[in-house]
Amino acid sequence: VALLELEIPTLLREQELPDAAPATRALGAELEDSEACGRWSNAHNISFPHTESPNLAPPPVVSPIVPSAPPSAPFVGEFVFSYMVATVFMCLLLLGFWAYKLPSDRGSSIASNENSRGRTVFGEDSPHDRPAPVFVGHITGIAGAKWSDEPNYIAPMGVRVALGRTYKIKSGLLEITYHSGAKVILEGPCTYKVESVAGGFLERGKLTARIIHQGPAASAAGAKPQAVFIVHTPTAVVTDLGTEFGVEVDENGDTTSYVFEGKIVVKAGIRGFGDSGIREVQLGAGESVMVGRVRETHHNSTKTETVHFTHPTTPPKFVLVFPRLKRNYLDLADIVAGGDGFGDARDRGIDAVNGRVVLSQPRDMSVLSGLHGDTRYHAVNELPFVDGVFIPDGGEGPVQITSAGHASSDFVDTNNRTWNLIWAGQIVTEYTPKRTVSCWLGNANYAGRRHSVLTMASNKGITFDLDAIRRKFPDVRLVRFTAVAGNTEMRSANPQAPRVSADLWVFVDGSLRFNKTDINSADDGFVVDIPLAPSERFLTLATTDAGNGHSFDWTIFGDPRLKIISKINDRTSGIHETQPSHAASGKEGAPIK
Structure with a gap:
């Protein structure tokens, strides 16, 4: 009865049926008032007389007896609970950093912002898509080398020589030792680009190369066979045949080659114009040749540029031994x-x-x-x-x-x-x-x-x-x-x-x-x-x-x-x-x- 007395007013109040009869709504309100009065009277030991209704007899008011329950104790102490909350927070923070560092599409998202990494050309590859540098040797000597002060040139850092790297020196000497064993001495002013694992492009200056080929005993011991060494210039291609030689390129691009030991092959040809008309000559120890540009004017007034061989009267002087002073x-x-x-x-x-x-x-x-x-x-x-x-x-x-x-x-x-x-x-x-x-x-x-x-x-x-x-x-x-x-x-x-x-x-x-x-x-x-x-x-x-x-x-x-x-x-x-x-x-x- 007490349960019914408590639930009926609430049920009627929540449903609020629009078509409920006025008598029904009145009964719900009266029961709700009776509930409130019953609770207050029980709390203060006060009795209220019931008013009589002409249609319904007043229902008996029964106050529910609710036993007082003791407050529930926490399942952990306050300190332990705080520690657990802090631990969960730190785990979430670390998870956030991990999610920031390692998403698979982060490289593309960074690359999409052109200003964030200096990307200014449409269609330029992302730095993350570029291949790793290939190192072909080491810098094994520097003597008074002064790097070029051209505004767009960045001097190299470190001693490892990367494929495609350009070395520009105003003066002094720079020695590069390739992994193949070839030693190259650059004498400034000089511009040299590392184009392969056994060669490069000498745009200007002097170069001395010494190539030591592996013998049968070395090959049997497991050493890799020595590759030929090739030096490209604006007017020639110099290929060693197991030798020590020097190459000089002047400001006009003319190339002079000299052999100290062994043999080399010198091919004449202007770089960038294919191999048509290329001629070649083989040089031995003590021999020298120069490849120079020649401008020709034809009958139709068109001008072409070719190259030709000449023998210099005085071969250029080259640095054969890199100076390594033990003391001053x-x-x-x-x-x-x-x-x-x-x-x-x-x-x-x-x-x-x-x-x-x-x-x-x-x-x-x-x-x-x-x-x-x-x-x-x-x-x-x-x-x-x-x-x-x-x-x-x-x-x-x-x-x-x-x-x-x-x-x-x-x-x-x-x-x-x-x-x-x-x-x-x-x-x-x-x-x-x-x-x-x-x-x-x-x-x-x-x-x-x-x-x-x-x-x-x-x-x-x-x-x-x-x-x-x-x-x-x-x-x-x-x-x-x-x-x-x-x-x-x-x-x-x-x-x-x-x-x-x-x-x-x-x-x-x-x-x-x-x-x-x-x-x-x-x-x-x-x-x-x-x-x-x-x-x-x-x-x-x-x-x-x-x-x-x-x-x-x-x-x-x-x-x-x-x-x-x-x-x-x-x-x-x-x-x-x-x-x-x-x-x-x-x-x-x-x-x-």
Whole structure:
């Protein structure tokens, strides 16, 4: 009954039948009022009298008894619930990023916006559709290369050489080594495009190529066979047949080819006009040919352009060996010891009396005492960079100091006597017990591993042939001679001993450039820094005894070096030099303290 009492008014109210009888609607309203009153009276324990209806007896009012239920407890704690919400949020966020990065049509959607990636031409392929670059080699050498400053040219980044890449250099050298083994040296100004895995297009400049073909043994070992190397130019096609050759293209596009070793085939033909009328010639070692343009005018006044072969009177000069300077100086001590100046050879010397090379110091040092010269200049034939040696003695008149006849009258009278050798390293005066000549000047021991020294007891001279060095290293320029020179004798430490002193001399082509006289260990060392001109040929170092005898004079040249720069870039090479001495910051001729 209670359930019916609660549901009837609601049912009548929700349905609101339009055709319901007025009595029915009145009954629903009355029942609804009775419901409200019943609930309020039950809540406040108040009874209301029922009004009587003329047609219907008032229904009994029964209040429903609804038991009060306790509030339900949450299924998780507040902290755990918050943590779960945050976790779900982060998962959704990561899912959104993933959906942004990896949709299959993202490339096309980006490409559809022409301004978003710089696309300005209708129909241009999307960057995502371009093939990956193919690398055919590496840049294995750069010497003073300056990239083109053309506004539309972008200098390459990295050392890998990609197919289709164009290299434009204003000056200097660039070496490319292909994966096939071919080495190409580009000499600026030059424009070269990598067109294949074994060749390219030389638009302008000089190119030297060396191709090493794999032999049967290499092929059997699993190496890939060497492909031919082809160089295209505006007027020719140069194909190697296992060789070393050079190609030069001038501003007009004319091509000159020269073979150093092996053979090449040169085909004449203007690039872009097909192969009609192409002629070819095969060249061997020492042969050269030039392919030039010829403009012809026909009877109907039409002009055509063809190419023809000529033999140049003077083949162009090419760089065959890429210059790789080990350091930016030549060590004269290494040269005296038999090296080329770039090494660290030591413990060899020259007998200044006769020019003979000495490979080791004798155990009996008495054989090197009291040596007497013959007033002659002696060539050192065993050392290509040493012109000769001599015993300076002003008492006999002018002393010859070069093979070209340069002489000096500046030396004192030395009685033409000396002792020991011109030695690259430290001289041993006694073996039992072992005693050596001191090589200390200032705070530096020039017999140490970070330095070098030429030990020259007084009354000796040595001349270096600078032209011979230039011929050996044509890509470098000799710019100056530097050293720290002094007398390391120890006799002056005894105030009762007679005075010991010596003189130092440096000549260039017979002209005196540096001189310090009457010096001993109290004077420490002197910085020598002498510029060298390209036309100067001879560098002479000499010591004399200051007129008081040669005993105990231990004169040395510490870190004797010829500073060099590369002719290619005309600046100091990038090889870091080991800080040799105080000469780096000292003033020429000034003592170091």
